[in-house]
Amino acid sequence: MTTHFGLLLLFALFVSVAFAALMRDDPREQLRFGARLFGGFVAAGLILGWLLYPFPI
Amino acid sequence: MRATAAERVQTTTNTYLICAGAWLLPGAGHLWQGRYEKGLIFLITLPLMFACGLWLEGRLFPFEPSQPLVALAAIADIGIGLPYFVAKALGAGVGRVVSVTYEYGNAFVIVAGLLNMLVVLDAYDVAQGRK
Numbered sequence: 001m002t003t004h005f006g007l008l009l010l011f012a013l014f015v016s017v018a019f020a021a022l023m024r025d026d027p028r029e030q031l032r033f034g035a036r037l038f039g040g041f042v043a044a045g046l047i048l049g050w051l052l053y054p055f056p057i
Numbered sequence: 058m059r060a061t062a063a064e065r066v067q068t069t070t071n072t073y074l075i076c077a078g079a080w081l082l083p084g085a086g087h088l089w090q091g092r093y094e095k096g097l098i099f100l101i102t103l104p105l106m107f108a109c110g111l112w113l114e115g116r117l118f119p120f121e122p123s124q125p126l127v128a129l130a131a132i133a134d135i136g137i138g139l140p141y142f143v144a145k146a147l148g149a150g151v152g153r154v155v156s157v158t159y160e161y162g163n164a165f166v167i168v169a170g171l172l173n174m175l176v177v178l179d180a181y182d183v184a185q186g187r188k
Contacts, residue, residue: 002113007161011168014106018172021098022179025188 012041072184079180081138083173086180099176104140107169111144115162116152130163136170 020034079086084099111117118130134150135141144150150166153159182188 002158007113007158010109011161011165014102014109014165015168015172017098017102018106018176021095021102022175027094 008045009042012038012045016041072181075184076177076181079177080136080173083138083140083176086177087183090180090183092183099173103137103169103173103176106165106172107137107140107144110162110165110167110169111149113158113162113165114153114156115150115159115164115166116154117141117144117150117166130167133167133170133174136172136174137166138173141170 016034016038019037020030024030024033075086075089078089082100083103084096084101086096087093087099088096117134118127120131121127152162156162179188
């Protein structure tokens with residue numbers, strides 16, 4: 001669970017749930033918005049991770 | 058019918074009390090106003106995220122005005138309310154800088170506090186009848 005990817009998933013899950021509850025009132029809308037947000041977080045993390053891969057940080 | 062001055066003072070006082078409660082216990086502002094579903098989500102999610110940050114050896118930053126970024130992190134940490142003071146009292150949040158999860162822990166703790174600040178603003182909007 002404490003892998004970089006595992007923590008990315010956990011962070012994305014928490015933030016998506018909180019934002020979905022904040023931004024939408026209808027439970028079905030919350031689920032859709034939260035799922036899209038979660039997917040966006042994970043996709044952005046993976047894409048940025050690969051883009052930064054060549055840099056020796 | 059227009060509200061009397063006494064009613065307006067009462068409403069304002071209630072709004073501030075709701076905001077204080079929402080800050081102190083994540084989700085309390087929504088629970089107070091009958092938004093049980095949202096209140097429960099915040100009550101579970103935000104303290105759990107904060108606890109995960111402490112488990113990942115994140116640090117509860119001290120309020121240090123001479124170091125602006127540390128002071129900002131401290132303000133964000135305090136945003137979670139009661140869990141912050143409980144963690145402090147239990148001696149948690151010392152932060153082990155050599156731990157591989159240290160920065161992740163900080164991110165979890167800080168973001169949990171910032172999210173609770175947004176929740177307080179949402180509770181304020183609900184109390185004002187904007188939502």
